[in-house]
Amino acid sequence: MAKATAKETPKKAEAEAPKKAPKKAPKKTPTKADQKASDGKASSGIMAPLNVSADLGKIVGSEPLPRTQIIKKIWDYIKANDLQDKANRRMINADKDLKVVFDGKDQVSMFELAKIVNNHVKK
Numbered sequence: 328m329a330k331a332t333a334k335e336t337p338k339k340a341e342a343e344a345p346k347k348a349p350k351k352a353p354k355k356t357p358t359k360a361d362q363k364a365s366d367g368k369a370s371s372g373i374m375a376p377l378n379v380s381a382d383l384g385k386i387v388g389s390e391p392l393p394r395t396q397i398i399k400k401i402w403d404y405i406k407a408n409d410l411q412d413k414a415n416r417r418m419i420n421a422d423k424d425l426k427v428v429f430d431g432k433d434q435v436s437m438f439e440l441a442k443i444v445n446n447h448v449k450k
Contacts, residue, residue, distance in 0.1 A: 373393065373394055373395060374393045374395070375393060375394075375450070376391035376392060376393055377391060377392065377393070377394060377397070377448040377449065377450060378391050378448065378449045378450070379391070379392065379397065379447060379448055380447040380448070380449075382424075382427045382428050382447060383397070383428050383444070383447040383448070385424050386400065386401060386404050386424055386425065386428065387400040387401060387404075388400070394444065394448070397444055397448065398440060398441070398444060401440065401444070404425075405419055405425075408422060410422060410425065412434065417436055417437050417438070418434050418435070418436060418437070419434065419435050419436070419437060419440075420433065420434050421433055421434065421435070428443060428447060429443060430443070430446070
């Protein structure tokens, strides 16, 4: 009798690596900034509310605002009234309200805004 020869393929020894559990994110310890944000009051540094002068108040409003919001509102005013110079976009042309804030200058550089704002705010 003839034996049927069946070729058996040898099974590869697959070593299955054990599945790793996903790493948990380490617990974040609350920082001072997180604590201020949770309180709803950011009262120091750049977010401290500042009182604006009457001249600047015509543009940004009379309520105390952080320095960042003051600059943002000035830029909103500049863009709404199309006061940015067409030829040199770094220069801001003053209208009658801004001219008072800009200390009588007809045109100022955008890099001077921080200095100008500093002259019109108090803690």
